[in-house]
Amino acid sequence: MGSIPIMMDFQNKEIVIVGGGEIAKRRLKLFTNTGAQITIVSPKLLPELQEMQQRKLFNWKKKKYQAEDAVNAQFIIIATNNPFVNQYVRESAPKSAFVNHTESAERGNFHFPASFQRGRLTVSVSTGGASPYLAAKIKNQVEKTFDEQYGVYVDFLYECRQLLKKTTISSAEKTILLKEILKDDYKSIEKQKEILAKILTLQKEP
Amino acid sequence: MGSIPIMMDFQNKEIVIVGGGEIAKRRLKLFTNTGAQITIVSPKLLPELQEMQQRKLFNWKKKKYQAEDAVNAQFIIIATNNPFVNQYVRESAPKSAFVNHTESAERGNFHFPASFQRGRLTVSVSTGGASPYLAAKIKNQVEKTFDEQYGVYVDFLYECRQLLKKTTISSAEKTILLKEILKDDYKSIEKQKEILAKILTLQKEP
Numbered sequence: 284m285g286s287i288p289i290m291m292d293f294q295n296k297e298i299v300i301v302g303g304g305e306i307a308k309r310r311l312k313l314f315t316n317t318g319a320q321i322t323i324v325s326p327k328l329l330p331e332l333q334e335m336q337q338r339k340l341f342n343w344k345k346k347k348y349q350a351e352d353a354v355n356a357q358f359i360i361i362a363t364n365n366p367f368v369n370q371y372v373r374e375s376a377p378k379s380a381f382v383n384h385t386e387s388a389e390r391g392n393f394h395f396p397a398s399f400q401r402g403r404l405t406v407s408v409s410t411g412g413a414s415p416y417l418a419a420k421i422k423n424q425v426e427k428t429f430d431e432q433y434g435v436y437v438d439f440l441y442e443c444r445q446l447l448k449k450t451t452i453s454s455a456e457k458t459i460l461l462k463e464i465l466k467d468d469y470k471s472i473e474k475q476k477e478i479l480a481k482i483l484t485l486q487k488e489p
Numbered sequence: 490m491g492s493i494p495i496m497m498d499f500q501n502k503e504i505v506i507v508g509g510g511e512i513a514k515r516r517l518k519l520f521t522n523t524g525a526q527i528t529i530v531s532p533k534l535l536p537e538l539q540e541m542q543q544r545k546l547f548n549w550k551k552k553k554y555q556a557e558d559a560v561n562a563q564f565i566i567i568a569t570n571n572p573f574v575n576q577y578v579r580e581s582a583p584k585s586a587f588v589n590h591t592e593s594a595e596r597g598n599f600h601f602p603a604s605f606q607r608g609r610l611t612v613s614v615s616t617g618g619a620s621p622y623l624a625a626k627i628k629n630q631v632e633k634t635f636d637e638q639y640g641v642y643v644d645f646l647y648e649c650r651q652l653l654k655k656t657t658i659s660s661a662e663k664t665i666l667l668k669e670i671l672k673d674d675y676k677s678i679e680k681q682k683e684i685l686a687k688i689l690t691l692q693k694e695p
Contacts, residue, residue: 289601290600292599293492381497392500408612
């Protein structure tokens with residue numbers, strides 16, 4: 284209880300994943316394109332992880348985990364199927380580190396909700412450990428309501444907002460425009476071009 | 490770009506909020522019941538914040554912000570309407586701290602999505618800065634599909650899962666039960682009582 288959702292930018296953050304199996308693989312995939320510095324500590328790796336390691340998607344410490352492996356870690360992800368190792372990782376973690384324990388979310392201090400993305404749009408669902416199946420079910424239901432191209436529309440909204448920041452119109456006028464473009468009409472590329480052209484005429488002189 | 494959603498347990502985390510106005514108030518409310526240690530640094534507070542301060546919901550440093558105010562902060566929330574102060578906070582933040590800058594999410598390293606809760610269920614929506622209005626709109630649309638009592642159902646799922654952890658049945662059988670209770674039938678209290686009674690008969694001997 285008491286957890287709240289945040290969007291975390293992991294750029295250059297030091298992440299240690301303990302374990303080289305299925306859970307480690309799933310976690311690693313979450314961090315694709317985040318720019319995190321990831322180290323996996325594990326005597327063995329799944330073949331798919333070995334292949335990812337050859338593409339330098341993470342550093343591999345080919346060894347059994349010891350506390351010193353996480354001394355600089357800001358985030359530690361516990362992902363072995365050995366309860367004794369998992370307990371040791373948790374108990375020996377630096378106080379400043381945030382710990383995720385997949386099998387027992389209440390023992391860590393962060394966890395990963397079910398989520399989907401459409402470009403810049405991210406929707407996430409957590410049940411705080413009540414039911415990962417329910418989280419996945421709700422996530423899937425909501426996901427179905429967004430077509431694959433929805434990210435293009437969100438990119439258009441981003442572009443409008445960035446351009447509006449450079450104009451001199453009042454913040455009340457900005458608000459009107461930012462709400463106007465939420466209308467379904469603006470999912471059409473023609474309408475998007477039209478309003479982008481209009482906003483460009485509002486730009487500040489250099 | 491590159492941010493991913495996590496659920497963060499803020500229990501005992503040191504949070505510094507710089508500013509004592511509307512944004513500070515909104516952020517403070519997010520942390521209600523998280524057990525975070527919150528300090529607000531600001532020469533002034535909104536009346537509503539003063540009242541919250543009297544209830545000891547946070548520590549108040551009644552002063553202009555200086556870098557040393559955040560030396561132990563794990564999370565820093567920039568919430569003044571003075572761009573120079575905001576820039577100073579950002580630039581003088583300890584390297585180990587996570588910074589949220591409401592007005593310019595891309596300059597911090599974490600931000601708050603639009604979200605709602607029903608008991609243990611949390612759904613959150615972020616557009617990565619593209620359109621806070623769209624995030625709120627999607628959040629509201631999804632929220633409407635969950636009635637006020639939905640949290641009670643999620644609590645039931647939580648109870649089932651906790652009880653099942655204490656049984657000796659196989660993990661395949663657990664999975665069947667955990668999926669069974671997602672059926673709409675189990676929103677009825679009668680059906681909930683029925684299956685809870687059944688699960689209790691599966692408990693391990695002490």
